Amino acid sequence: MKHYLFLLIALFTFSIGFSQDQTYVKGVIINASQGEPLESVNIVNLTQVIGTTTNAEGEFTLRAQANDTLHLSYLGFKSIKVRVTNDWIKFGTSTIQLNELALALEEVVINDFRLTGILEVDIQNVPINNNYRYSISGLPSTGYEAGNRSNAITKALGAIFNPADFLYKMFGKNPNEMKKLKQMKQDDEIRNLLASRFDREMLTVLLQVDRVDLDEIVRQCNYSADFINSANDLQILDAISECYEEYKVLSRSRKKR
Template sequence: MKKLLLLSICLIFSLKIVSQERRSFFYASIYDEVGAVSNAHIINLNTKQGTFSNDAGEFRILAKPNDTLRLSFVGYETKKIVVKINHFGLHENTIQLTKVPIELNEVEIKEHNLLGYISTDTKHIKSEKEINAKTLKLPFAGSRILTPAERRLHTAMSSSAGIPIDPLLNWISGRIKKLKKLKAIEDKEKRIQLIHNNYHIFIKHELRILQQDISRFIYFSEEADDFKHSLLNNEVAMISFLKEKSEVFKKLNPKNYPEHK
C-alpha cells in the first residue's frame, strides 16, 4: 500500500513538471487609468517571441510558469511580470500600465528679425533643401527595392532601346523561363521562413511536432494543394490549417508518431 501511494505521488509530481515545461497560450488584457491600451508591445524574454495588444487591449502569447513577460508602450512605464501557474486558470488576467510624463528638450530662443508678416518674413527664413532620390528625380525613386531574383527577371524582360530585342532573345534562349523559376523558388523560401518565424513554437509545443521534423512539416504544409497565400495574413486560419496538416503529417510518419498509426 505504501509503495502504491509513493508511486502515485511520484506520478503526480512528474506530470506537474511536464505541464510546467510545456508552453501554453497566456491570455490577458492591458489597461491604463482611462481604458484599454492597444498596440502595446509584449515579449516573452525567455523565448524572445513577441506580440501586440489589439484594439480592446487583449493579447495572447505562448508562455509557461516562471517565464518573464515585458510590456512596453510609448508614454508608459515598462512593466515586467513573472508568469504563474494560476495565470492559466479560468479567471481573467488584467495588467495595468502607468503613464509617465514626457519631458521635452530645452528650447533656446534666439533673436530674429521677423516682423510677423508672411509676405516679408518668408524672405528672411532660410531652409535647407532635402536631397534624396525623389528630389533629384532619379529613375524609380520611391519604388520598392527589388529582390535579386526580381531584379534579374526585370533586367531580362526589359530593353534599354526602343525595340525589345533583348527580351525576345532571352525568351527564345529560355533565360526568362529559368529566371521565373528562380523567382518562384525565392518566393517559396520567403513563405517558408515567414511560417517558421511566426509559428515554430506553436508547431513544437501545441502541435507536438518533433524538433527535427519542424522544417519538413512546414515544407509539407506550404506545398499542400489547399495552401493559400492569404493564410499568411490570417493567424486564426493559419493555426487551423496547421492543426489539420499536423494530423496528416503524423499519419504519414508513423515511425516518429506511433500514436497516429
C-alpha cells in the first residue's frame, strides 16, 4: 500500500512540475499606422519550433518560455523578432505593432511565342520541361519534380560521396539546425504556415541560413530551377528533408565500408 501511495505522490509531483513548465504568451498584433488588428499573422517560436496565427481580432496564444524568440511575419508588413520575457508570461497580453512595407512591383516579362503554322518550326520554339515528377511525403499524390528521371533516381548520390561538397558542409556542420527539420514537419501549424508561403523567409529564419544558401542546398539535391522558383515553402522543406535523410543513410553506409 505504501508503494502505491509513494507512486501516486510521485506522479502528482511530476504532473505539477510538468504543468509549470508549460507556459504561454498571449498577444494582439495591430497595424502600426492604423491601429487595426491583423488577422492571419504568422507567429513562430523559433526556439521550440512551434507556430500559430492570429484570429480576426489579431489575438494569438502560443506556448513559450522566458528568453524564447518569436518571429512575426505578415504579407506586406516588415517581419520582426520578439523576445519573450518573464513579465510577458506573468502579466498577460501584450500588444505588438507591425509596420507596412513600401511595395514596388517589378517588371514582368512575358515571352511571346509566335506560331508560324509550320509544325516543324513551331515545335522548336515551344519550351519543353523534361522534369520527372515524383511524390514528396506529406503532400498531394500528384507529385513534384526533381530534374529528369536519371536525376531523380540518383538524387544527391554524386554530392554525398564527396566529403568536401556543399551538402556535406551544410548538413554535417549544422546538425542542430537540421534536427529542426523533423520538428518543423511534425508541427501541423508550421506545415500549414509553410504551405501558404513562397518567400522562404520562415525557412531561412528557422534553419539560420540565407536565401542563397537555401536555394543552393535544394539545387545540390538536383532539384531543377523550375521547382526552386515555383515551389511553396512546405515543398522546399520536404525536398530538403528527403535529401537529408538520403544523405544520412548513404553516409552511414560509407562509414561501414
